[in-house]
Amino acid sequence: MxxxxxxxxxxxxNAVLGLAVTLxxxxxxxxxxxxxxxxxLAQGSKLALVEVLIAASVLLxxxxxxxxxxxxxxxxxxxxWVPVFLLALLLLSSRSLTLTMQVSVIxxxxxxxxxxxxxxxxxxxxxxYMTTMAEIVKQNNLQLNTELLSAEVMTVSAxxxxxVLYSVGLLLGYALYKGLPQETGNYGxxxxxxxxxxxxxxxxxxxxxxxxxxxxxxQNLAFVLFVVFWMQGLAIVHWLHGQGxxxxxxxxxxxxxxxxxxxxxxxxxxxxxxxxxxxxxxRRLKKA
Numbered sequence: 001m002x003x004x005x006x007x008x009x010x011x012x013x014n015a016v017l018g019l020a021v022t023l024x025x026x027x028x029x030x031x032x033x034x035x036x037x038x039x040x041l042a043q044g045s046k047l048a049l050v051e052v053l054i055a056a057s058v059l060l061x062x063x064x065x066x067x068x069x070x071x072x073x074x075x076x077x078x079x080x081w082v083p084v085f086l087l088a089l090l091l092l093s094s095r096s097l098t099l100t101m102q103v104s105v106i107x108x109x110x111x112x113x114x115x116x117x118x119x120x121x122x123x124x125x126x127x128x129y130m131t132t133m134a135e136i137v138k139q140n141n142l143q144l145n146t147e148l149l150s151a152e153v154m155t156v157s158a159x160x161x162x163x164v165l166y167s168v169g170l171l172l173g174y175a176l177y178k179g180l181p182q183e184t185g186n187y188g189x190x191x192x193x194x195x196x197x198x199x200x201x202x203x204x205x206x207x208x209x210x211x212x213x214x215x216x217x218x219q220n221l222a223f224v225l226f227v228v229f230w231m232q233g234l235a236i237v238h239w240l241h242g243q244g245x246x247x248x249x250x251x252x253x254x255x256x257x258x259x260x261x262x263x264x265x266x267x268x269x270x271x272x273x274x275x276x277x278x279x280x281x282x283r284r285l286k287k288a
Contacts, residue, residue, distance in 0.1 A: 002180070012051055019081075034169050036088065040089065041173070041174065096187060098192065098194055101231070105199055112155070115155060122152070123151040171190055191239040206225060237251055
């Protein structure tokens with residue numbers, strides 16, 4: 001991976017090729033986003049922007065030659081590169097990984113609230129997607145309870161999915177940047193990630209308000225603000241390993257089990273991370 005990262009930043013044409021090819025892979029917000037973060041941190045935002053524009057020109061030209069929808073390509077490029085570019089730019093200017101991740105949570109919360117402001121009827125908005133998913137499940141004989149598909153579930157799932165893709169893309173891109181052979185900047189460590197008491201308090205107040213007034217969008221907002229703390233819980237796992245209190249096998253086990261015990265494990269990590277935001281387990285353990 002270090003060799004690949006060094007190859008990407010060595011020449012602009014390598015960066016353009018990497019951006020263009022990975023945009024066509026599954027989950028481009030993650031694959032192409034990782035490369036974009038690497039380029040911005042290693043080369044600066046101006047050169048990275050030029051490389052993005054060249055890659056976009058190449059993709060648009062190819063799409064014209066093969067009759068691919070221009071609108072879909074433009075939407076894919078905007079949805080993949082713009083959010084990651086802004087997050088990487090914030091990381092570059094603030095020089096703080098923790099602050100950048102905190103801002104990403106605030107943006108996700110605002111996106112959820114904005115959805116309910118703009119979309120008058122969430123059920124009508126998500127109905128075509130739910131119908132398509134139900135047909136795919138039926139045709140492929142997949143094991144999925146389609147009764148659980150609802151407008152509220154789709155809204156929360158979409159916000160969390162995009163937040164995870166962009167956040168993980170930022171973290172992986174930053175990790176590749178730190179692995180470059182040349183000298184790199186220090187913007188903080190993932191193991192020290194802390195979303196802070198402000199977001200934790202906002203989640204508590206939102207959850208209490210949702211319980212009192214019984215409003216769907218407040219409940220969803222509280223749920224999103226709670227679930228994001230799984231990332232802080234994962235950071236604590238890495239911190240414990242770094243302190244020699246947790247073996248590498250345990251860290252690997254968390255990643256291996258995450259796809260299979262997704263709900264259970266993410267909930268446990270979220271509880272761990274949320275309580276750490278209030279009580280500072282790492283700080284207390286370090287003092288001890």
